[in-house]
Amino acid sequence: MTNDQLKNRTKQFSLSILNLIEKMPNSMSTRVVINQIAKSATSVGANYRAVCRARSDREFVAKLNIVLEEADETQFWLEIIEGMKWINQSELGSLQKEANELVAIFVSTLKTVNNRLNNN
Template identity: 25%
Template structure:
């Protein structure tokens, strides 16, 4: 059940990231950083989706660990976009909070799963 909540949260986060990408590329004409945040931000949920159908516990841990890395990378890109003025503090902080929530959930999931090995 926890993974389905995580899946839904990551999917909703990916949708927000897609809208951010569209806004950055259309309104701000920013293509490099916006593409990076798009890739990492949507990869979180894609790997969680793969983990839901993992062939083994090790496979599950691997996919969730990749999601965790992608979430950390996404946080980095959001931070850079804020620092450079491409996104305002309010929008950036909203995304950072959502991203940190995913990071914490992924950390807990990976830790719990490793304890089962």
Template identity: 25%
Template structure:
């Protein structure tokens, strides 16, 4: 994978948003979910970076699948924050959209990689 790939940049931008969300949540005394969302939301980019130096094509696909699972978990925490009225609709819609785009990119990368195995 190229170092300047779209998924690399998108996952970093998303992680930055998640860290900022964590600070917002902690300023509003929400510590439990903030810890969960920061772990899953930042893991996506960490796994993408890990996959850059995968030991094999299978290892690459495995890491990308785990990144997809983390993105899906992040969707859960974001939805929970919205449905409990901790996160406003405009903020939720924006970050949810970014997360959905990441998931689509990961699915595409996984599917393309599986075709070349």
């Protein structure tokens, strides 16, 4: 997958999360979760763009770790939404799948780059 493809994929993920939260009920607890998931999901795409501008492998790793952290946090908030049954599982399933795939991509990329750094 190219950097541009992953930039687009992370942007689409952000947009999908924003569309999801528009469907959530309005309560004190949902507002807290909405705020958190909106920040973490949009940070995935925004911070991935910073990864693409990294000037060294070490900077790349540091920035990609932030992206991984935000993607993992987004997974957590999706689990909370699922547990609270604020959105039906059929709508959440594709977002959870995409979050899992993005985390897997970032973990794999980090392992590859870290192995390269450790072998030099």
